[in-house]
Amino acid sequence: MATDICRIAVFYDGMYFFKVSNYYLHQHERRARLSFRGVHDFILSEVARSEGIDVHRCQIVDAAYFRGRFTAQQAAEQDKLFSDRVFEDALLRADIAMYQQHLITRFDGSFEEKRIDVWLALEAYEMTCLKKYDVCVLITGDGDFIPLVRKLNTLGARVMLLGWDFEYERDDGRVMRTQVSTGLIDRVNYPIMMKPLIDDRARRLDPLINGLFMPRAPEPAEFRQLPAVEGGERQGVIVNLITDKGYGFIKPDGSGDNCFFHASDLEDISIEECRYDDRVVFTMVRGEKGIVAKNVRLASNGNDMPPFDDEDDETEEEDLMADPAPAGVKTIIPGA
Secondary structure, eight states: OTTOOEEEEEEEEHHHHHHHHHHHHHTSTTOOOBOHHHHHHHHHHHHHHHHTSOGGGEEEEEEEEEEEEOOHHHHHHTTOHHHHHHHHHHHHHTTOEEEEEEOEEOTTSOEEOOSHHHHHHHHHHHHHHHHOOSEEEEEOOOGGGHHHHHHHHHTTOEEEEEEOOEEEEOTTSOEEEEOOOHHHHHHSSEEEEHHHHHHOGGGTTOHHHHTTBOOOOOOOGGGSOOOOBTTTBEEEEEEEEETTTTEEEEEESSSSOOEEEEGGGBSSSOGGGOOTTOEEEEEEEEETTEEEEEEEEEOOTTTSOOOOOOTTOOOOOOOTTOOOOOOOSOOOOSOO
């Protein structure tokens, strides 16, 4: 019937989407994060075009975001509790249900996701069985989802893929590449490679393309013209130390987010000798994941500048897509 609704479900591979969003914020000329609402508007338009129906007959009836998270203790150690909550607020506002499980700690102290892709596949298949979606949208690049695509097709659901191929050079010179599985592209009904569309100059004024991104944030407070000691350095206070893993965080004087520092960037002092509330002098540098502190040394009592006072500065608006560290038990936010 011409009045039938095309029911759409969107399934996010959370870590993949996070990497893509970070790429556009830190590496791409857009310098902005992806917007959930903008992505959904784009999906509605593309489904309508692919299905040959009016966009008003297309509705996203479910959206689910799957990711690993730190435990509360891990998030506190890495100063990520607030950014986690801000990110969850962004998902809630976009009516996206969140499915989470703890990250696994590796032997070298780093973290990784386990079985998230299996969970996504099982939920997508079960939800499609129960709710009879017409189109399922996968936001991922992982070829492990090819069996899911086959199963969804057997249920009568068409599958759309939003994928990104991109590469960039890290600060240490290494080239990082992210590429969508060719097998996945070949298997889905509606493959959409996003980067060429976003970079297409013919669509630079297209509101659907520009709407994919959050409004560009003001220049961070760290880069304003602030009083500094010799060499353009800043002062701050150590507010967190994880000595067994060799890093900590510094709260800069004035405004700005806490800065990560690594033990290798300390001068004339070891991380074991550092203490909470130690006043330090350091240089702010934009790294791969944001602002980090380099050339960190203890501030002398007489030769360094006094703390910067920005009592009259306006408060910076928080970015709803602040870097979320993947922390906590499974959480499903209703409303999708």
